[in-house]
Each structure stands twice: as C-alpha cells, then as structure tokens.
Amino acid sequence: MAAAGPGQHPGNRARLIARFGPMAGPWHDALPTLVDGLARRWGLDVGEAGGGGTSRVYRCRRDGDHEGVAAAVWLKLTPDPVVATQEAEALSAWSATPSVVRLLDSDLRVGALLLAGVEPGTRVRESGWRTADVARLLADLRTAPRTRTPLLPPLGERITFMYDMAARRGTHDPEVLAHGRAAALGLAGTGPADGLVHGDLHPGNVLVGPGYRLVAIDPRPTFGDPDFDAVDWAIDGATDEVALRRRIAELAALVPGMSAARVLAWCRATAPLTTGAPAFLVTPAGLRG
Structure with a gap:
C-alpha cells in the first residue's frame, strides 16, 4: 500500500x-x-x-x-x-x-x-450546468425518508453557525449580517422541519456522473426546508431581480414541492453567506426585498 x-x-x-x-x-x-x-x-x-x-x-x-x-x-x-x-x-x-x-x-x-468514485467526476463549477439537470438533482434529494434523527441538527443551527463564522471574518457590514441572520432564522422556523437538507449544495460540491447525471458530494446535512438547497443555483449568473426570479420560476416548475416564494426569500436571507451573490442582494434593502 x-x-x-x-x-x-x-x-x-x-x-x-x-x-x-x-x-x-x-x-x-x-x-x-x-x-x-x-x-x-x-x-x-x-x-x-x-x-x-x-x-x-x-x-x-x-x-x-x-x-x-x-x-x-x-x-x-x-x-x-x-x-x-x-x-x-x-x-x-x-x-x-x-x-x-x-x-x-x-x-x-x-x-x-x-x-x-464518480466518473467522469468533473465538478459542475468547471463544466457548467443545465437547469433541467439541476432540477433533477434537487428533486432526487427530496426523496430521502422524512424521518428526523437526533444525529442531525435542525437547519437553524447551521444558519447560526454560518452567520457566526461570517461575523468573525468580517465579510460584510454588521447591519447586513444582522438582517440576513434574522431573516434566515425566521425562514428556518416557519418552514418544513423534516426535509433532509444537503446544506452546502453549490457547483463545487456537485460532480458530473454517468449520463450527465449530477451527483452531490460533501453534505453539511440538517433537517429543515429543502428549498434552502436551491439558493446557489438560483443566484448563479443572476445579475438583477428579473433574472433571479426567472431562474427560480424555472426550477420551481421542475421540482415537485418547491416554493418559488421561499427560494427567493432564502436567496435574500443567505446572500451575505453565498459566494458570488449578486450585489443587489447583499444590502439591507436587498435582504428585505
């Protein structure tokens, strides 16, 4: 060896x-x-x-x-x-x-x-992606049994951890972080509580598998609202509100059970945490909508 x-x-x-x-x-x-x-x-x-x-x-x-x-x-x-x-x-x-x-x-x-192993295994951030393929991935993630286990924390706990990390790093104005944290915890507390959430589903954590099926890796799993996992895909390349809403509508039309309104709210609430989030979201006004 x-x-x-x-x-x-x-x-x-x-x-x-x-x-x-x-x-x-x-x-x-x-x-x-x-x-x-x-x-x-x-x-x-x-x-x-x-x-x-x-x-x-x-x-x-x-x-x-x-x-x-x-x-x-x-x-x-x-x-x-x-x-x-x-x-x-x-x-x-x-x-x-x-x-x-x-x-x-x-x-x-x-x-x-x-x-x-996953073959060919190219990361989606390098290969690019199609909405239909991402929608299939998001839909497949929702097929896990909706049975909570004490081994996995609630989504709100991960949100608190991520915002605490962002505050320590000083990545954004404290007002922006405070608005985002409050909005995200509000969403976590009012949405589904028993969906298995990947928690870190961005194009760097998805590989191209056989037949171009997308394969998720490296989860930071929690139980909560599975709409959370759509955020990175909704904002990728969105330069304004119109483009963001259009992308969300396309995904919601293909993923059973997805709420376009909640995905948009998650995009706003987690924008300070999301690499590549468009500037129009990362302001107090953008977080409020």
Missing part, C-alpha cells in the same frame, strides 16, 4: 486548526499512520490528496473483484467524528438515489468515510 505522504502541507494543517481548533494539529500530523492503517484494512492503493477546511480526501484504487478490476474510491477523513457521523447518516438516507455519492464503508471513531 502507498504511504500517505501526499497532502501533508503546512497550509492544510493551518486550515484545519482554524476550523477545529488546536486539536486538529496533532491529528493532521498523525494522518500518514491513520491512512496507512485504513488502506491495509480496506484494500486501498492511496494516491493524491486534496480537501478543504474540514477534511482531507485521498484518491484511491481499491482491490478489485474476482476479475481483478480495481475501482476508484475516495478516502475522506475529518478530525471531528461528529462531522463524519452526520455525513454518513445523510449519505445512508440518500442511498437509494444515484444523485448522491455512495457510502461504501466508514469508521466513525476516527472520522473516516470510504466513498465510491
């Missing part, structure tokens, strides 16, 4: 510490040993590493079947077992749909998930 040398970069360590605190430093330093043990256990040939602020991800080949064909898989590791547990819970709930990456195995004690 290959050693886990790739990805041990000081920048990766710093990002994990910024997100999880000092405990993430020793965890990052011990990654080669942890990955080597998981590779032996799951029959992995470990390749290049990547990841963001909450995890390290290793591209692997897994020992093949009786024909000796090796399968592409991903080994995902996070220093917080709660993050891994929540992702595993959501992926299991979505296991019946091919529109979400498949969970093959896990060791939640050490924050490890083994995920099926």
